[in-house]
């Protein structure tokens with residue numbers, strides 16, 4: 001009977017939600033987790049090999065972001081597995097502004113920590129994740145779930161998490177093209193006017209509070225941005241048309257999800273189905289290659305399962 005090397009170590013499974021950062025004015029400050037997940041399975045092996053599955057061949061080497069995140073933990077705690085098996089089940093669209101890279105970073109860090117019996121705290125993992133990603137607004141909701149705002153505090157990051165009030169419904173319109181965060185950030189000006197800065201401070205605060213306190217009357221006016229949307233929207237074909245249409249169909253607010261190109265629309269919960277139907281009919285005509293999701297806020301964040309059976 002054949003005994004594979006896989007059988008000697010228990011596998012760990014880590015489920016990480018996709019996220020939408022910024023929600024209009026909260027640029028690089030806050031984001032929201034959704035019930036759309038990437039699932040990572042990890043197992044230590046004794047054969048000294050790295051085996052990565054579930055992703056295209058070009059991501060099956062040591063450049064893999066999940067693997068690179070794992071190495072951060074192993075180096076920090078001086079734990080060196082002989083070999084590793086990493087499987088990724090990808091449900092979050094890649095390079096679309098839905099936090100897929102944050103899921104890889106969080107999945108790798110949390111998975112590696114679990115493989116070495118959790119020497120690092122969740123806050124330590126959060127700090128490493130933000131350092132890898134460069135900004136906290138996708139990382140924080142991916143890790144903690146909910147609507148999360150973060151600030152740097154010396155060498156650490158602090159966050160406040162709220163659950164979104166249940167009077168809102170969320171709709172994601174996903175273009176059939178990618179937009180790299182790097183390219184999308186390169187479109188931003190280095191300086192903005194004080195007027196625009198003031199505008200965003202108030203609108204971001206009101207958006208965060210409107211979502212957590214359940215104030216559609218406020219969200220209708222607060223989900224407006226002057227820091228990134230005006231500069232990024234030329235990179236997103238059909239953005240103006242989709243935004244106008246979504247507002248006509250009753251959206252309270254429409255924004256670029258993260259660095260784009262996905263478009264986020266928020267409606268009243270009682271408008272979920274009518275909006276969804278009208279929007280999908282519109283897209284079938286206007287952009288038939290695009291994808292559409294009605295999603296719910298995910299409030300638990302990253303989940304770990306130990307002793308998972310794999311074949």
Ligand code: HSE
Pocket residue numbers: 021022027028029135137138181184185228258259
């Ligand atoms: N806040 C970031 C941005 C999110 O808008 O560029 C993308 O990672």
